[in-house]
Amino acid sequence: MYTFLKQTQGPYTSLSYCSTLLDHCLSQKSVNFVKIVHAHFLKLGLNTYTYLGNRCLDLYSDLGHINDALKVFDDISHKNSTSWNICLKGLLKSGQLGNACQLYDGMPVRDVVSWNSMISGYASNGFSSDALELFVEMQGAGMRPSSFTFSILTSLVSSPCHAKQVHGRIIRSGMDLSNVVLGNSLIAMYGKVGLVDYSFSVILTMKKIDIISWNSLMWACHRAGHHELALAHFYKMRDAELLPDQFTCSTLMSVCSNLRDLDKGKQVFAFCFKVGFVYNSIVSSAAIDLFSKCNRLEDSVRLFTEQDRWDTALCTSMISSYATHDLGEDALHLFVLTLRENIRPTEYMVSCLLSSFSIFLPVEVGIQIHALVPKLGFESDAVLASTLVHMYAKFGIIDDALHIFNETKIKDLVSWNTIMMGLAYNGKVSVTLDLFKELIREGMAPDRITLAAVLLACNYGSFVDEGIKIFFSMETEFGVKPGEEHYTYVVEMLSKAGMLKEAIDIVETMPYTITLDMWRLILSVCVIHGDLQVIETVAKEIMEREPQAPFPYLVLAQAYQMMERWESLVRVRKDMEQKCTKEFIGCSWFGMKNHGYTFQSNQLQHYGGKDLYLLLNLLVWEMETEGYV
Template sequence: MSHFSSNHYCTLLKLCCESRNFNNAKNLHSHIIKSIPNPETFLLNNLISSYAKLGSITYARRVFDEIPHPTLYSWNTILSAYSKLGRVNEMEHLFNSMPTRDGVSWNSLISGYAAYGSILRSVKAYNLMLSEGSYNLNRITFSTLFILVSKLGCVQLGRQIHGHVVKFGFQSYVFLGSPLVDMYSKTGLISCARQAFDEMPEKSVVMYNTLINGLMRCGRVEDSKRLFFDMRERDSISWTSMITGFTQNGLDREAIDLFRNMTLEKLQMDQYTFGSVLTACGAVMALQEGKQVHGYIITTDYKDNIFVASALVDMYCKCKNVKSAETVFKKMTCKNVVSWTAMLVGYGQNGYSEEAVKTFCDMQKYGVEPDDFTFGSVISSCANLASLEEGAQFHARALISGLISFITVSNALVTLYGKCGSVEDSHRLFSEMSFRDEVTWTALVSGYAKFGKANETIGLFESMLAHRLKPDKVTFIGVLSACSRAGLVEKGNQIFESMIKEHGIVPLQDHYTCMIDLFSRAGRLEEARNFINKMPFSPDAIGWATLLSSCRFYGNMEIGKWAAEFLMELDPYNTASYVLLSSVYAAKGKWDEVARLRKGMRDKGLRKEPGCSWIKYKNQVHVFSADDKSNPFSNQIYSELEKLNYKMIKEGYVPDMNSVLHDVEDSEKIKMLNHHSEKLAIAFGLLFIPPGLPIRIVKNLRVCGDCHNATKYISKITQREILVRDAARFHLFKDGICSCGDFW
């Protein structure tokens, strides 16, 4: 390399910084030492700056120490190097050693403290600078301070600094407008932000964008829209701010429409634009619009952007199009924790809980560390699978990793244990939590409610109110369902009224269904009918089926027919109406009516959903249906059932013939009852689950009356705990008693 002038060396140093090539910078430094005996100070200053930009404060300081007579610029250069790199102690020592200081020196000190997170020390430095004279102040200082005040949330200090801006004549700088408006917006003073905006003599596009963001954050959507359309010139950020604001304020359709207009304007879009509009599409399940946005993205440079791809996965999952989400996910060349979590959560939200757990395992194989949200999501999937063993393993991993300290993870675990029927573990974890929010309390309330523990559920609910926590719609569903399953009609009525009058919650369909269930289970069917007639809208299929089920139990044909007619009209292809009404007729011996209903089902091509039960053993799920002989251990299972049946009859068990909806001989009915799916699963559990451990069964339908009665006898005869999770609730059978109190 030939001898260059100082300007040439400075140019080459700049290229080293742009290419992030530290070795080239060192080689260039070496050449300067060899070629120039006494380099000029400004060249050495450039070397200091270059080393700082390349992250080597050691070399930067070595060059500074070699300058015989450092100028103020030299001092500021090395001070600034310490300030970007967060070396606060060295920065402070150097600052105190400076022979003279100017505004740049003070700005470096203030910014350095801020970068380190020491906001109070930044403010102290600002006050010290003022005491030395206002000549040090400049617009960079004020801009930095406004950003600091936004982080600190100190309104009074912000007002004081704003006063200094006016006092020292800096209010005319357009440059200061945006940080000033942003500072007031982020401290919640949106009126002051608007006033500051209006008082600025000139308004930049950036300032408009800042105020639009602030107004949107405060929910002032109409003001944002007016400001947006008042702008003479709008840049891409203006449009993106509006789209994001609409999405954040639940105006997803407006966000999608504005994006469409933005494409017509042929404006440049970035990852935030695409991310916001895809969030809007997912929120309203606008699959077609989401696909159109995807098509547009493919034509841009953002088709391989990890942020955008993750947003696409999330959008497709929220639109129930899991296959498209999988396609996008698999095509991603680079995935981070956000992408993996988007796919995992998507699986969980769409009922693919096993795939969610598998995705979590795959994620770890690729070395991606989960965050609290990922962990909470995979635990929720275990809860949906009623997989206590896997959930407990995740609990252990959360303890080891420290993620248990995040409330999202703890809440998911409280929910997991509740859904898996281990409400004692749920309560234990709840008690150990140092901080609990509304979700925590609701998770435990729901866990006790599923077990039918009405007194405990109501007690928790009242404790929640005593802790001044606001119950939400889900909390009330849990409490009302507990009341219905325990027959606490008056208490349930009182809580329903308080939900509306005291807590201002408008009842959802689920709340009305709980109330229908409350009256129906207690046999107060006429009150249930009157309640339905007073509802602001008709019950859904679950509500009608709930009433119809109770009509079957209490043998009320009149209200049963009334409910069935509405259910058939609402959902002609719902088999529940036919099956439940058939059971009402069968209990009364009206087999002609049963045959008529069955013919109606055949004519419509309807089939009753087959009942099935499953049990997990050695990480394998064993599924059973009625009269099932596909299991490799069928001979042992049926033999075990025969032995149990003999012992049960000796103890006083009598088969419940009403649970059979066929006009056949009693001997045939008994045979059909003996081989129901849950009985097969229980026999399997007795054979293979070690003594001392509970037998856990999951069933897709409600447990029939005969199986419920039989399981009580089995638990007494075998001295085993049997936990059955059916479509409605948990049943813990122990010593011949069920936790539901025979009320389900």
């Protein structure tokens, strides 16, 4: 290195030699070396040369030293379009979108690279609408989009209609699919919006197909739920003698995860281990998810602990695995370790963590995690907002859940469903119905979950007329066929209102197999509202399906006792003693200091139970001494 620098003192100051020196800097990837070379350029007055300035500017930008890059940019006497584009690219790469916008507005001339850089910058920072507006402005300025421009646009589509519009614009621009990058982008775009048939149409018209094309097609099939089809095209890819890469293996393991096919997943994992892909974090995170979904959590933990280095993908997969298996404490512990390792959490990681919270973890911990959300800049994420709403509703803090929902700027149907179900379960039936009416006014079509929340609210609030009206108009007005949960809520609502005949009529005419839970539901209400004949009919249905269950015998015994039919009472109790062998013990549980405690009617099941009973006996003794008992 220093030999090169000494030679610059003599006749070796030509641009070609300086360019060779900068090439050496590029191969070294050392910012200190770049600074030494740049200092010698300053000493020799070469920093004002446009070509050398652009090269130094590009090196500083690639190495992440944007402040040094800006100094180089200011020193260039005659800046050309390349100078402006490199500086713009460096600002966007460093996350300085505001400064990049100012530089872009001040550019004397903009070429297609300038437009593409700015559109890509908006897209990568989550400003999709601004990126699309800039694309329209680009066309208005008479600038012809390139294949890279359209590749960026394909990542911004949000609906099937939008995807077709972008594809049509590409065709009108006269571009064919000889550009494999553009073709692959179209395949992924159609897969993103669920138009798998269009993905196949694109790949059939492509002149050249590479491994990325196959990966995009398999990912499109997997995303749309056609997992077997994704495997079939993997076999076709192998017939074409193309070797799988890390992304192929990651997609295949995700396919096996959704199929719950551990055997095929093991084969893919064995291949990854053989070729060394297992050390890739994307592949490892997919394998962790595979083992977790196939009920092999111990293998997920083992694979995670064997990793030399943690990253966001690995930690997110492991936290998600713990959350899936209701191991909230383990998920929280790993999240804390992730923060200590200076690994930036993702929206999905925080969402998985919050979804794992139950009564065994205090709500204060959830509130602390919620406090991180605005600090991490995730407050605009709709999925995370829905998770927070669900968490607060689960803990009964429904006012905070409603506040988060109202503050969410972009509300999708999942957001509406989450808050409506939470309100219904917490007894806010009127608010639930008001939100449903607001949803309809917004022009958003309710789905199965939305209508289930509405019927649940009608059930809890005893709004029989409104509930019946909504139930019978589900298919005609909203296009949703009533499911078992909808029938359950309506039957319970009618039963509690004393309309047993109507409830039984709906049960007998529904297009599903009548479940035991539904018969138990009717029988539990029959004790209050039903006559003996109805009780005997429903109890007989349950006894035939579950002869060892004591519930129908107990209800019958109570009914016979109320009717003073003593012989029938004795017969039922005798049958129960002979047939019912299971003993059901009532219990309650609560969480305190990250531990769950279970109380049963005949014992206390947790560590330290004996001490608690001693303390209770002491309190009883003191009460007796003071004369309170």
